[in-house]
Amino acid sequence: MELTCKNLQIYYPQSNTSVIENLSFSMKNPGFNAAFGPSGVGKTTFARVISGLQAPSSGEIETRNIDRILYTYNLERIPGWSTIKMHIDRVTDSIREPLKQILIEKFAMKEVMHLRFSQLSMGQQNRINLIRYLLQDFDLLVMDESLANVDEKLRSEIILTVKELFPDKMFIYISHHLMEVSRFCNEILVFANPSDRQRYTMVKGLDYKKGNINKPETTIKQLLDTTMLEIMNAF
Ligand SMILES: Nc1ncnc2c1ncn2[C@@H]1O[C@H](COP(=O)(O)OP(=O)(O)OP(=O)(O)O)[C@@H](O)[C@H]1O
Numbered sequence: 257m258e259l260t261c262k263n264l265q266i267y268y269p270q271s272n273t274s275v276i277e278n279l280s281f282s283m284k285n286p287g288f289n290a291a292f293g294p295s296g297v298g299k300t301t302f303a304r305v306i307s308g309l310q311a312p313s314s315g316e317i318e319t320r321n322i323d324r325i326l327y328t329y330n331l332e333r334i335p336g337w338s339t340i341k342m343h344i345d346r347v348t349d350s351i352r353e354p355l356k357q358i359l360i361e362k363f364a365m366k367e368v369m370h371l372r373f374s375q376l377s378m379g380q381q382n383r384i385n386l387i388r389y390l391l392q393d394f395d396l397l398v399m400d401e402s403l404a405n406v407d408e409k410l411r412s413e414i415i416l417t418v419k420e421l422f423p424d425k426m427f428i429y430i431s432h433h434l435m436e437v438s439r440f441c442n443e444i445l446v447f448a449n450p451s452d453r454q455r456y457t458m459v460k461g462l463d464y465k466k467g468n469i470n471k472p473e474t475t476i477k478q479l480l481d482t483t484m485l486e487i488m489n490a491f
Pocket of ligand 1: 271295300
């Protein structure tokens, strides 16, 4: 499984500057990867382009063993004329029923499934929206701030659960949480600030998974500090 971008350039017709310039990188293998960088640098634009929702101005995007790419973002809304349980039941293939139950449980949504979307908190809305996508067919899921408004403890639990349940899928996680991205992601594409557009750096994260956190706490802290510093220096 591989996603490769070669000399990607993206600009909006209304603007006279590029949002993305000469971006080349490759992400290999299934797992949790990330796109990280300052606000307004172009992460959403990049995510929409690799998901096929927007065409690049130039450059190439190549995939190997990735046929279906889905993009989900935190402000997405789902229809409000039925309860979220009815909606999720309706869009879920019966073969994924056990997965659905696990996701509802692990995402702490069990108690609110009888409510309508508009009656949920923002964090609950984001969680049910993510569940909806995880129940679809995909090889690569781009999660654009999908866990915004969810507390840190539950976010960690959700990320570890997704990594455990979908070991063969690739994820690109967009988040502003430096420690979270450093701790849980493998390949981290760091965008420098908007005034330095041609600078993109790939940083290796700790890639925590359930059951493989067996290093002493002091070593983990040192590794995490090093990764976070590397990302900050790449800004
Ligand atoms: N439809 C559009 N038309 C013109 N310019 C746009 C459009 N969408 C985004 N931009 C511009 O592209 C730049 C990058 O925006 P983008 O949303 O990709 O950044 P981002 O890194 O995802 O930001 P954030 O972290 O704040 O969500 C911004 O300067 C923004 O104003």
